[in-house]
Amino acid sequence: MKLRRTLVALLTAVAAIGVAAVAQAPAAHAATPDRWAFAFMDNPVPPAAYLMDPTRQWKSDNIPNSTVSPLVVGRYRVKFPSIASANGVAHVTAVAGDPRWCQVWNYYASGADQIVEVQCYKYTGAVISPDWSAFTVMYSTSSGPLVGPGTYAYVQGKSTGGTNTSYNPFGLVNTVTHGGIGTGVYKVWLPGVSTGLQDGNLQVTAQHPNSPRRCKVDNWIPGGGGLDVVVRCYDHVGAPADSWFDLTYHRERSVYGAFNAPKYFAYLWSNGFPGPSAYSSVGSVIVSTPAGPNLQYVEFHKVGFREGHVQVTGYRSGASYCNLQNVWLLSGAVVIVRNVICWSAAGTPVMPEFFISYSSRV
Template identity: 40%
Template sequence: MQRSVWRARILACVVLLAAIFGFARPADAAVPDAKAWVLWNQTAGATIGFGTWPANTTVTPVGVGRYRVRFPGQAAPGGVVHVTAVHNAPHWCQAETWFPSGVDEIAYIRCYRVGGALDPSSFSAFFTRSSGLPSSGPYGYVDSQASGALVSSYNSVGAPNVSTPTGVGSWHVRFPGIVTGGPLDGSLQATAVNNVTGARCKVGGWSSNSGGQDVKVACFNSAGAPFNTRFTLTYQHKVSLYGATIPPKYHGYLLNQPPLGPPTTNFNSVLGLSANTIMPAGVGLSLVTFPKIGFPQNTVQVTAYGGSSNFCGLNTFWNNFTTGPDLVVRDVNCFTNAGVPVNTGFTISASSIL
């Protein structure tokens, strides 16, 4: 009888631990459930290994400026996609759609040149999906319809995120309960989602306050006019862009307003606050260095910051130098809607698999 009681108690403890730590349901495991990224070299027609994970991720052109990305073994419903154009001429890329296919995740990407025509481009694309708790730190995302209805959402404290339209091409996104010291902490990435029209989204501004994170998202069409579209937005604070840390031990972010934003928007997982650097490299060009975190396979994403229709991308592929090892972006490039180089604000985020 006593042995049966102890057996029952042990079983109850196992069940309790499973509920707490998510052992019983993989979908509710520690953040994230799925993650993947790819760096596509349009000129070579091939993925680049140091910027691609899983290694056997494939990209297939499916028309002018359209690409089908297969992330093997990373199928998950919902989640978010971000994408950054890599081109030395003014281009942007956006998400079209993404969905599970068997055990794989499929994403379609569209890239445009100034004027709104689809055009081939290299790009850096990223997918993640999270559910349940625990989370490594303050983190959240939304996939929002233009109406504000959420297609997918995650909040590291379990509170319900909200997306509220505030005018044509403008939204107030709230991550309640994700509280930091303020008045501005962490980083953000935004991406337009549209399967018909060329569109760009950016961070118009945000505040870190006692209630959480309040973010203004602004979206534009190819003419530079405010535009209602679906979009994704991710918030991170001292965690990777996919919401985890240790691992990965190597991640960082930076806000250029310009010049640099507050120290609390410049984070390096090895060296702490204010360790990442930015140097002007010409009009509309910024050389960004993330010291000590240049470990592949890693991803870099860029989003323009501010109220105008300016947009930003990458001039070429980043480098992971063995010295440091440092991750060096040469350069972030930013343009007006007409494609003229311009010094403007942006956020940049780098995350490794390690």
């Protein structure tokens, strides 16, 4: 009989404070983030300027007009119109039932538009095999102090250490350390954002303009001064490899950093479930249950409204990685993720260990 673990989280005092903040701070989104967008690229081989799934895309300007154009095999140019910036972060998650992955190739402003180039690969052993794939993609940029509950921070880490882009809600300096701690290993320090618990959610995406890479969370260590996150990156055969990467931490806020809107979001960390890292903005049920050797079925209750977004990232050392097997569905207000799917570096099923985050746009 399949193990089923259900978290029923009644509204706590913390949640009550969050609800009060919804009523008292309707302009929170105007401060953080400045601009954001998300989309589901639903057609693996799209025509040029293809309008991505209109039921699963949105932007901070409230115009769902994000498009994608194919480039070379497996590479896509995603255009988020009218939200260009120079200090953002991007994430991408492949959506497929076989061992493959997607990474950020590059992102940059093009006039008023924000471009995110995505590269996808399929597993074929030692041979590098770019391939077409569906995927979820998001971009967000922030500045200034955080308004409302929870916290939010991000970095784009350099392959040699240091940061290209960074946001800290307290104006403190996020750091990325690499030298002397091993190939493909990075220590990210986010000062001021920790409660001392493993709560909130992390998302990590590899970024490389020349080579296949996968990055994941190896460990996260909360402390009084901030949050330490160990990131490990690998090449297509699972060997440790240096890489740029994008990392976002969010607690009691959406994955793109906003609050009110959205009022509806939820997330979990599989290895800490149930616990403080499993959170629903409305204090409702979260379900996480095995669905196969490398599959985990997830439900987020009472947060599935309008257009929404999901990101997944793998957890724990080792070259395994996790994606979405299928795109999520809404059943009433229940978000159904069937399933998170995880693979070894050799393309074989492995036990799912992951972070997952869902955010509505309302």
